[in-house]
Structure formats: C-alpha cells, structure tokens
Amino acid sequence: MLTKRIVPCLDIKDGRTVKGVNFVDLRDAGDPVVLAKQYADLGADELVFLDISATQEKRRTMHDMVLKVAEQVNIPFTVGGGISSIEDVDDLLHCGADKVSINSSAVKRPGLINELSQKFGSQCIVVAIDAKKIGEEWFVHLAGGTIPTDIKLFEWAKEVEDRGAGEILFTSMNHDGTKGGFANEALAKLSDLVNIPIIASGGAGTIQHFADTFKLGKADAALAASVFHFGEIPIIELKKELRKQGVEVRL
Amino acid sequence: MDLKIVNYGAGNIKSIQFAFQRLGYDAVLSNNPDEIIKADKVIFPGVGEASSAMKMLRASGLDALIPQLKQPVLGICLGMQLMCNHTEEGNTKGLGIFNTNVKRFSNNVKVPQMGWNRIKNLKSGLFKGISEKEYMYLVHSYYAEDCDESIATSDYEIDYASALENDNFFGVQFHPEKSGKIGEQLLKNFLEL
Numbered sequence A: 001m002l003t004k005r006i007v008p009c010l011d012i013k014d015g016r017t018v019k020g021v022n023f024v025d026l027r028d029a030g031d032p033v034v035l036a037k038q039y040a041d042l043g044a045d046e047l048v049f050l051d052i053s054a055t056q057e058k059r060r061t062m063h064d065m066v067l068k069v070a071e072q073v074n075i076p077f078t079v080g081g082g083i084s085s086i087e088d089v090d091d092l093l094h095c096g097a098d099k100v101s102i103n104s105s106a107v108k109r110p111g112l113i114n115e116l117s118q119k120f121g122s123q124c125i126v127v128a129i130d131a132k133k134i135g136e137e138w139f140v141h142l143a144g145g146t147i148p149t150d151i152k153l154f155e156w157a158k159e160v161e162d163r164g165a166g167e168i169l170f171t172s173m174n175h176d177g178t179k180g181g182f183a184n185e186a187l188a189k190l191s192d193l194v195n196i197p198i199i200a201s202g203g204a205g206t207i208q209h210f211a212d213t214f215k216l217g218k219a220d221a222a223l224a225a226s227v228f229h230f231g232e233i234p235i236i237e238l239k240k241e242l243r244k245q246g247v248e249v250r251l
Numbered sequence B: 001m002d003l004k005i006v007n008y009g010a011g012n013i014k015s016i017q018f019a020f021q022r023l024g025y026d027a028v029l030s031n032n033p034d035e036i037i038k039a040d041k042v043i044f045p046g047v048g049e050a051s052s053a054m055k056m057l058r059a060s061g062l063d064a065l066i067p068q069l070k071q072p073v074l075g076i077c078l079g080m081q082l083m084c085n086h087t088e089e090g091n092t093k094g095l096g097i098f099n100t101n102v103k104r105f106s107n108n109v110k111v112p113q114m115g116w117n118r119i120k121n122l123k124s125g126l127f128k129g130i131s132e133k134e135y136m137y138l139v140h141s142y143y144a145e146d147c148d149e150s151i152a153t154s155d156y157e158i159d160y161a162s163a164l165e166n167d168n169f170f171g172v173q174f175h176p177e178k179s180g181k182i183g184e185q186l187l188k189n190f191l192e193l
Helices: A034-040 A057-070 A086-094 A104-108 A113-120 A153-162 A184-193 A205-214 A235-244 B011-022 B034-036 B050-059 B062-068 B078-082 B180-191
Strands: A005-013 A047-050 A077-080 A099-102 A123-136 A137-142 A148-151 A167-172 A198-201 A219-225 B004-007 B028-031 B041-044 B075-077 B084-089 B098-104 B115-120 B134-140 B141-144 B150-156 B158-166 B169-172
Touching: A005 A034, A005 A198, A005 A235, A034 A047, A034 A057, A047 A057, A057 A077, A057 A086, A057 B011, A077 A123, A086 A099, A086 A113, A099 A113, A104 B150, A113 A123, A123 A153, A123 B084, A137 A153, A148 A153, A148 B098, A153 A167, A153 A184, A184 A198, A184 A205, A205 A219, A205 A235, B004 B011, B004 B034, B011 B028, B011 B180, B034 B062, B041 B078, B050 B078, B075 B078, B075 B134, B078 B084, B078 B141, B078 B169, B098 B158, B115 B150, B134 B180
Parallel strands: A005 A047, A005 A219, A047 A077, A077 A099, A099 A123, A123 A167, A167 A198, A198 A219, B004 B028, B004 B041, B041 B075, B075 B169, B084 B098
Antiparallel strands: A123 A137, A137 A148, B098 B141, B115 B134, B141 B158, B150 B158, B158 B169
C-alpha cells in the first residue's frame, strides 16, 4: 500500500537555511545540504526547499544548492519560490530537483501550469496554494499569504488539476504558525474534489495533528517546519505512533 | 566498470548519475550506439510522456539497439514501461522486451501514485539483501500488468509489476536513485550482476 509521506520544509535565503533550525549535533545547521542529509537519514520521505531570496541574482545560488542536494541526498525533493518560467523549471530540474512548486506565478498566469506540465510532465509540477478562510469562504492569497485575492480555493484547486498539476500543496493561513493542528475540514474537501495528491501544510504542533490530518483531512502527505527543526517531534517517533494508529507509513 | 546511461532526452538523468557517484561509480551519458553496445552495464532511464519518449528513441535509432544488447540493462520508470509490449499512454508500441502491457490506473485511486510503496514477491538477484518489508519511491500514472516476468509487485488498487526481468534485461517502476539506502542497495546489486 502507498504510505503517507512526512515532509520537512526548509526555508532558504541566499543558499542558506533561514533561522529556526536547532538540530542535535549538527556542524552547521545553516547548511541546507547537511540538514537535508540528516533528515533523509532520520526517516523523512521527501523534502521541500522554499527559496525566499529577495532578488533574482541571489536565486542563482539556489542552483548550486540544488545541485549539491541532488548529489548527496537519496530521497526526492521539491524546490519552490520565485519560479515563473519554463527556463526556471528547466534549470532546477537539470540541477537534479525532482519537483518544482509554483504559487503566485500560477495565479497570475494560470497557463503556466499547462505549459510546465506539458513540457516536463505533471509528476514534477506541484502547485502551492495559500488560502485563508474569511467568513464561510476560503480565498487564495499571494506572496506568502500577504496579498488577498477574490479567487476561491476549491475552484482554483479544480482548475489547477485540470491544467495538469501533479500535486497540490495546500497551506491554511488560518492555521500556519498556530501549532493548533491542520485545516482538516478544508483538506478533506480538497481531497474529495481532486484526484491528485494533497500535501497538508500549516498548523503542525503535535504527533496527533499529523494522525488527524491523514485520517480526518485525508491528506496524502504532511509538511511541517519548526516541529522538526527544533526536534520537538522526532520523525521516527511520529511514524511509529502513526503506524500504531493504523496510518501506513514507511518505517 | 564501463557504465552507460542511455541519453535520449527523456529523463531524470542527473539523479541517477549522482546515485552511482555515491556508490563510487562513474556513469557516463551516451546516445552513441557504438559506445552503448560496448558498455559493461546499461541504464535506460525515462521520465515524461511515453509516445514522445518513444519518438526521441526512434529518432536516435536506439529503439533498434536496446533489444539487441547482451549485457545487463536496467530500465527505470518510463524506461521500464517502454521495454514492455505496449502502453496505453499515447497508445504507444513498446520495445517488446517484457511480455506485458502498460495501463493507466483508474480514477478510484489518486493519479499519479506518488510516494513510497512496499515491494513484495521479490524473485531476483537484483533484490539481494532487500527484504519484503522495504519500500521504494514511485511516481507514475501507468503501471505494467503483473506477468510471468514480474520479479516484484506492488499494490495500488491492484497488484502490478513493480519490477521485471527477462534474460539480461531488468526493469524497475520505482526510482532506486531516490529510494534511500534500499534503492542504493538495488543499484549496487545491479552493478554486481
């Protein structure tokens, strides 16, 4: 049976891991390659690198990083942040990234999803969606969740699938950073609506939150940052408990 | 060891090269039939859409070469699928090395299958030291039907062939280059065949 995936997410700025990483026995917690190797050894199923560099020039350092990660890490990884063209994707895949994640650029020009999935295959195109629940409705937000749009989450998710996305990474702005659990109701609705895998993001605080997002939220994968970076939830412990609760994981 | 990766424009080739590099081997890309035919071992990769990959293969004349190779050949992902008789993807005729057909998963499951799945019914030296409890990383929308040449099966809606063997030809649906230490063990086994 296909297992549920546990996905640590690393924020990268100018080729270095951004603050907030406090790993045991690490020489250099700022080095994404060292961290990525550590996570692979500790049982992570996949990794996401989010480039938050401010300028295009600094982004080029991302290519070197991707190349080094691909060289040394033996599990799949996704690269996101500032990707807006076929050339961007071509460069990253050539450096060894397995998947790329696009967000604002897809909202601004939805045809980009079609172009990328036709050229590179759906399997490597992840569309990240940041959304916030306002009243009874979920609205898509841009630029790391700071800019609201009038696009409705579920309509956008369906469109993204129809245009050829291979996977959706859904972050709830209402839950992100709260450590109060994932947006399971919206996640379950998304999972029923589309037939591509859904990665849950935003709200991980406890092991039970992960179990809930797989069981109640029907998520295919769960992404988190700080609970892993600070060692609050060791991945092996998490997976053992998930298995005990009947969630299939790779152990 | 002379290890060649068939380079016909379809593939996640960098990751495969890096995986061999981690094992201490230099895998060289080649689309030159004279070089490929002389290699000790050949890797036939592939990612993307079947009919366009087959077109690229034909354009380089490699479609005729691959079935004639005598050394161990390992097809990975789409590479394995193209070694079968036929694939539903783009209604594409394959190389006919493996006597099975490739079909699309139904919409009763999420497509593509993406992630780690267990490999079972292991039947080949390719899996030396690898137990039935292990997992491999897969990303695919199409699967090879279970058949006599299956050397591993996986379960996603149905049991399908996740690895195949016929004489010197091997194929794996999963990505050993992305499947952690277990995947590296499989690549090592292939090199030691």
